[in-house]
Amino acid sequence: MCLAIPAKVISMDGSIAKVDMMGNERIVSIDLVPEVQIGEFVLIHAGFAIEIIDDEIAQETEKLWLEVADSYEEE
Amino acid sequence: MKKNEELRAKADAYRAEIQDLAQRPYNIMEVCGTHTVAIAKNALRDLLPDTIHLISGPGCPVCVTDNSDIDRFLYLAAQPNVITATFGDMIRVPGTKKDLQTLRAEGADVRIVYSTQDALELARHNPGKEVVFLGIGFETTVPTVAVSIKTAQKENIANYSVLSMHKVVPPVLRFLAEDKEIMVDAFLDPGHVCAVIGIEPIKFMAEKYGKPGVVTGFEALDILEAIAMLLRQRKEGRSEIEIQYNRVVKAKGNPHAQLIMNQVFEPVDASWRGIGLISQSGLGIREEYSQWDAIRKFSLPVFHSKETPGCRCGDVLKGLIYPTQCPLFAKHCTPMKPVGPCMVSSEGSCAAYYRYLQGSVK
């Protein structure tokens, strides 16, 4: 299954990182993208970050999601 | 919502271009199962002219797993002291006699995991048991399995092993290009496989066989754009591998993931369900990691299982027939009582057709 949602790296500890996917946080392995930095977006597959995503597009996607999230929180 | 209006405006522009460029028929195969699902779920066929034929290919890893391999892991799962760790999709795949969920109901220890990390964790927590991970998947998944084997080596986890049934995409593309029966003009190439391997290993399709391809993302808009890109190639008389999904896929892929994959695995001949043996199209575990190879560890016998009579999964996987043209479709073969794996896997062409189309919309 190829999931295509960008996940933002929010913290790292050795070969694992905590990522955020629209408010959901999970621990993934970054063994396959050792050069990744905090704040970058990655593609997750089966618990692993497998590639770093183009920053500009990922941020645009994130912005759209945040707008929708706001509409639910603020009514 | 603003988002949807922008989406529709972009989609309309691609649709207009496709309409304009698709005066003659064009057969496009989507190789990846996730594309099959995205096409069905977004009802993209409704949005395309009749001249565009989208044909599903052999890109669902569960679907292309041969009956002999299925019977082999079922045999292993039934052994005492074995914990079988698997991705959820394998649970209902029928072998010659049984499936994993039946074995589980009969007492076998079968666990659904979401990552090879979880499977390793099972091994750490159950030192008295043998944990076997069922290695299914293409180049997207393989590096994650390779990492688990390297971790097992590093941490000296002796009760973990992998039954590798992994397959690689380029050899099956070559098979499709060479098969005379299969009438495919162009390919939507798998986005996440190419995120790992890049486009170098599939360039021969465009250059040698004249089958252009576009590496495609998984949103409805990605797929529409990729189809437009293929049609542009036809119009301009080009045959290239292009990348539509460039927010993720780089031309050279992920070299680090390739390295780890190649350290642990080596190409072997593999049987594809319905297609048969394709040379060097599978991945086996290299000698130096043999301790974590379930085939060697358990001296697993080779099974010679027949394909299920009447099941035309093979023709579906080759794109020769649409799932609805199989005589078993939705009659004797449904997701709950599947005859072939194309109906079991949520990524399978038959399951996607059954779930989203059932032939009754149009």
Added chain:
Amino acid sequence: MERIMMAHGSGGRVSHELIQALFQKHLGNMYLDQMNDATVLPGNDNIAVTTDSFVISPLFFRGGNIGKLAVCGTVNDLAVSGAIPQFLTLALILEEGLPIRDLEEIIESVAQTADQAGVKVVCGDTKVVERGNADKIFINTTGIGYITNRLVGPKYIQPGDEILITGTIGDHGIAILSEREGLEFQTPVLSDCAPLNRLIDDFYLPGVKCMRDPTRGGVATTLNELAQQAGVSMILEEEKLPLLPSVQGACGMLGLEPLYLANEGKALVIAAAEVAEEVLSKMKEHPLGRFAAKIGRVEDGKPGLVLLDTPLGGKRIVGMLEGEHLPRIC
């Protein structure tokens, strides 16, 4: 299939086949065969009765626990059947070793939720089984309610009616999955678990024709059941479905579809087009109905068929849940 499998408890197609092949076959009668959430029994005053068992792991989850769930599930089955919930029975099966502290927390939740819903627990039973013979605690509740003059049920559904839902879908499913062993992730999503009877009292108008709470199997499975029972087809609009981005994100992460995720505090409401707007605005006035939305309509198409309009203008089938709704990976 020779043995019970997890899929038999999923609320989807296999559960239905089991019900027909075994329970209806041996136990069928004019009451049971109505296959409604609650059954109306004859007597001097008509009463409605329903029963439900609760087995859930984990016992405590974001937004509730098994005790709260055991009250909501049964109260909601009565309320969507048009009854006023009045009484509950409470039967517990406890596993040896269950901490009393946990039990007390669960029972406190039962009390609070019953209070919120205005129902009384009137009898109960407790059994303890040896360690390993149950998973910590199983609860059964039976609910009794008084019948009102609300005439609701699938038989009243007609083409032209509107389909409403009282809020965001899939919240409960994601809250539970986030704590399931092996799948742990942190999510801001809370289970929507809540008694719906007060909300229903607020929005009900004559012209509301049918109500259901889309629990196991989710909105998709419930609408399929209704479309079959009413002999109509239904069409949903994907972009109208109220969906928290965090639920959508978790679904993307796990390969799940929100339409198949369980809800424990939502009602699907089929209402005549003339009253739909008014019902919707009344829903929105209630805290539990803030994100209520009109999500589709009933049509005179192939009986039992549920379709969905995609945002780009395609149409696809929304089938029943087939087997377990498993996160998919490869």
